[in-house]
Amino acid sequence: MESTSLIAETAARILRHHCDPQTLNSCAGDDWQGPAWAALEAAGLPLAWVPEHLGGAGVGLEDGFGLLSLAGRYAVPLPLAETLLAGWLLARGEIAVPPGMLTCAPTRRGDKLRLAAEGTLSGRLRAVPFAKIAKHLAVLAQREDGKGDAIALIELAKVRVADGRSIAGEALNTVSLEAVQPVATRDAPAGLDAESLLAMGAAARAMQMSGALAAVLDIAVAYANERVAFERPIAKFQAVQHNLARLAGEAAAAMAAAGSAANAMASAGAAPRLATPDFDAALFLEVAAAKIRVGEAAGVGAGIAHQVLGAIGFTREHVLHRFTQRLWAWRDDFDNESAWAVRLGTLIAARGSEGLWPLLASR
Amino acid sequence: MGGALTFDPIRLPAECDRLRHEVRAFLDEEVAAGSYDPQEPGNDHGFSPAFSRKVGAKGWIGMTWPKQYGGHERSFLERYVVTEEFRVANAPVRLHFVADRQSGPVLLKYANERIKQDVLPRICRGEVCFAIGMSEPGSGSDLFAASTRASKSKGGWLVNGTKVWTSNAHHADYLIGLFRTSPATKDNRRHGLTQFLVDMKTPGIIVNPIYQMTGQHDFNEVVFQDAFMPDDHVLGEVDGAWKQATSELAYERSGPERFLETFYVLQELVRVLGANPDVRGAEGLGRLVAQVHALRRMSVSVAGMLHAGKEPVVEAAIVKDVGTIWEQALPHRARELAAFVEEGASNRATFEEQLRFATLIAPKLTIQGGTTEILRGIIARGLGLR
Numbered sequence: 212m213e214s215t216s217l218i219a220e221t222a223a224r225i226l227r228h229h230c231d232p233q234t235l236n237s238c239a240g241d242d243w244q245g246p247a248w249a250a251l252e253a254a255g256l257p258l259a260w261v262p263e264h265l266g267g268a269g270v271g272l273e274d275g276f277g278l279l280s281l282a283g284r285y286a287v288p289l290p291l292a293e294t295l296l297a298g299w300l301l302a303r304g305e306i307a308v309p310p311g312m313l314t315c316a317p318t319r320r321g322d323k324l325r326l327a328a329e330g331t332l333s334g335r336l337r338a339v340p341f342a343k344i345a346k347h348l349a350v351l352a353q354r355e356d357g358k359g360d361a362i363a364l365i366e367l368a369k370v371r372v373a374d375g376r377s378i379a380g381e382a383l384n385t386v387s388l389e390a391v392q393p394v395a396t397r398d399a400p401a402g403l404d405a406e407s408l409l410a411m412g413a414a415a416r417a418m419q420m421s422g423a424l425a426a427v428l429d430i431a432v433a434y435a436n437e438r439v440a441f442e443r444p445i446a447k448f449q450a451v452q453h454n455l456a457r458l459a460g461e462a463a464a465a466m467a468a469a470g471s472a473a474n475a476m477a478s479a480g481a482a483p484r485l486a487t488p489d490f491d492a493a494l495f496l497e498v499a500a501a502k503i504r505v506g507e508a509a510g511v512g513a514g515i516a517h518q519v520l521g522a523i524g525f526t527r528e529h530v531l532h533r534f535t536q537r538l539w540a541w542r543d544d545f546d547n548e549s550a551w552a553v554r555l556g557t558l559i560a561a562r563g564s565e566g567l568w569p570l571l572a573s574r
Numbered sequence: 575m576g577g578a579l580t581f582d583p584i585r586l587p588a589e590c591d592r593l594r595h596e597v598r599a600f601l602d603e604e605v606a607a608g609s610y611d612p613q614e615p616g617n618d619h620g621f622s623p624a625f626s627r628k629v630g631a632k633g634w635i636g637m638t639w640p641k642q643y644g645g646h647e648r649s650f651l652e653r654y655v656v657t658e659e660f661r662v663a664n665a666p667v668r669l670h671f672v673a674d675r676q677s678g679p680v681l682l683k684y685a686n687e688r689i690k691q692d693v694l695p696r697i698c699r700g701e702v703c704f705a706i707g708m709s710e711p712g713s714g715s716d717l718f719a720a721s722t723r724a725s726k727s728k729g730g731w732l733v734n735g736t737k738v739w740t741s742n743a744h745h746a747d748y749l750i751g752l753f754r755t756s757p758a759t760k761d762n763r764r765h766g767l768t769q770f771l772v773d774m775k776t777p778g779i780i781v782n783p784i785y786q787m788t789g790q791h792d793f794n795e796v797v798f799q800d801a802f803m804p805d806d807h808v809l810g811e812v813d814g815a816w817k818q819a820t821s822e823l824a825y826e827r828s829g830p831e832r833f834l835e836t837f838y839v840l841q842e843l844v845r846v847l848g849a850n851p852d853v854r855g856a857e858g859l860g861r862l863v864a865q866v867h868a869l870r871r872m873s874v875s876v877a878g879m880l881h882a883g884k885e886p887v888v889e890a891a892i893v894k895d896v897g898t899i900w901e902q903a904l905p906h907r908a909r910e911l912a913a914f915v916e917e918g919a920s921n922r923a924t925f926e927e928q929l930r931f932a933t934l935i936a937p938k939l940t941i942q943g944g945t946t947e948i949l950r951g952i953i954a955r956g957l958g959l960r
Contacts, residue, residue, distance in 0.1 A: 552860030
């Protein structure tokens with residue numbers, strides 16, 4: 212395991228070299244993709260959360276979340292988060308993790324995969340990110356015999372992957388399985404269920420989004436200082452300053468909420484207690500609040516940045532859309548802010564008024 | 575600059591947990607003994623000499639100050655816990671709160687030894703109330719336009735002029751005032767103002783009430799007519815107050831009181847919505863809880879940085895900007911979310927009453943202690959825009 216700063220430095224070096232937003236924005240095709248992924252893999256980053264004996268780099272959860280925030284700063288258009296999450300899930304089942312791009316599911320509450328007694332998987336999974344380009348899919352499935360959940364590894368070439376794209380233009384696919392034989396299946400450890408994967412996914416997206424919002428703030432501030440109108444940089448106009456101050460407030464809220472949730476998930480360790488018998492309400496609050504608040508910040512923040520950049524920010528040529536479109540897309544992955552808010556509100560109401568402040572203060 | 579903003583996930587240390595339970599036990603006892611009603615946030619304007627003395631006796635005023643001045647040398651994070659627990663419980667801390675938060679620290683830094691020995695221990699015992707004399711009829715957000723004059727005379731200064739919107743002045747034993755001792759210079763319009771410790775019993779000081787639209791009497795007009803300030807009541811450098819004002823503001827701006835002022839409305843909303851709210855109520859409630867959680871995590875993060883000796887000026891201004899906007903919007907949002915709740919909800923009357931009070935005080939939240947516009951100017955400067 213490498214030190215925190217070494218991982219961050221390595222990642223920053225690779226992302227600067229292979230995933231510079233301006234450079235990628237000018238690329239016609241996706242020839243850059245192979246070398247970029249190869250460099251990330253060579254540094255062990257996509258499988259950071261997989262222990263060494265299962266083929267990964269064995270990096271701690273917190274460092275992995277840090278990596279995702281950095282990836283957000285570059286609006287990395289690769290399944291880095293998805294591969295990290297899939298590796299994390301497979302490792303919980305002690306399943307050896309294959310190289311190459313991975314993705315994971317379910318990413319929506321309510322989607323269910325059934326594991327039949329003879330070991331085949333069936334079901335429909337909505338909105339699986341990068342399913343069209345990834346090689347393998349890691350899933351949580353419910354055993355039809357009612358004996359709990361299982362973790363499985365599926366070869367994507369063997370299942371039906373519908374065409375589909377996110378608002379950012381990235382592959383986002385419905386995956387349909389009919390009695391599919393997985394590469395490997397293991398029992399999920401006690402307490403780990405679809406809710407745990409959803410929480411990890413939400414925390415991961417929140418970190419990517421907070422990174423992207425920090426980048427959007429930088430882009431908008433730099434542009435306001437450069438762009439001259441009425442004979443001075445628009446940064447000198449109070450109306451623009453106040454819009455950017457609001458954007459900073461949204462970016463700050465996103466940073467704080469996402470960082471806090473990632474830290475909470477990292478502290479929860481291998482088995483976040485989000486299943487019914489042993490429910491950790493504080494951990495749920497952290498993750499739900501992050502996905503909600505970061506999602507809200509993404510909407511407001513992207514809107515302000517576009518307003519500050521005016522027409523140029525609306526062009527394909529400028530990099531701003533690489534960030535704002537992903538912010539909009541990521542809001543919906545691993546459930547959107549409305550879905551999380553209903554769950555959180557329901558929990559708070561059920562616990563009652565007296566329980567609200569002690570829960571908040573426990574964080 | 576986005577990269578330069580820092581909000582690390584600070585967790586309060588274990589000693590804060592023990593203290594929190596002590597504070598809650600104390601507050602429970604006080605409520606049980608009838609010393610105040612937590613359901614009435616506006617009650618007695620939160621001013622209670624008896625309560626403040628008990629808080630002082632507990633060692634919860636001047637917590638971070640040196641023991642030689644009556645302080646308790648505890649951490650800034652411990653003070654944070656006490657502040658938020660008192661705020662959420664609607665405890666009547668008005669008498670000592672300003673002294674504890676900002677006047678005491680100013681004295682610690684700039685007052686002479688005799689005054690520190692005299693005043694600080696009394697603040698710590700919860701005996702003295704402070705007011706802040708900054709705004710004037712012609713100078714609000716623009717502090718450096720202050721024109722209340724302090725003219726040199728034998729052994730001290732004679733003050734003439736008027737301060738306004740001075741909260742607590744009618745209760746205050748002391749006021750920290752900002753007076754003009756010299757004209758501004760051409761190259762520095764902030765030059766020429768001096769901070770003074772004002773004993774409110776000084777002859778020549780008249781306090782006139784200004785009633786608020788809530789019907790409450792909180793702020794005042796304070797008129798100075800040849801009021802004499804001894805030389806040793808000058809705080810810091812003559813003409814140099816502008817150098818002294820900035821660093822304390824991070825403490826003043828980022829505390830839990832900057833987003834929890836109307837928190838009781840949220841608690842009462844949970845009660846009025848009941849255990850099984852419909853999807854609209856649940857979503858609205860979930861968003862509000864997510865927002866206040868995020869604010870608290872931002873605020874604790876700034877507290878952690880202050881504790882570590884850093885000066886997160888921009889982060890603190892952001893907490894106050896986002897926090898006061900949120901606490902101001904909260905009563906309006908709660909009103910919308912409760913719109914379809916049956917008349918029969920058991921706490922409907924309490925909820926309505928608290929909503930009324932919070933709605934009435936809400937406009938001041940983005941004005942007091944630095945307006946939204948001033949804060950956004952500070953944030954913009956921090957971002958490198960000005």
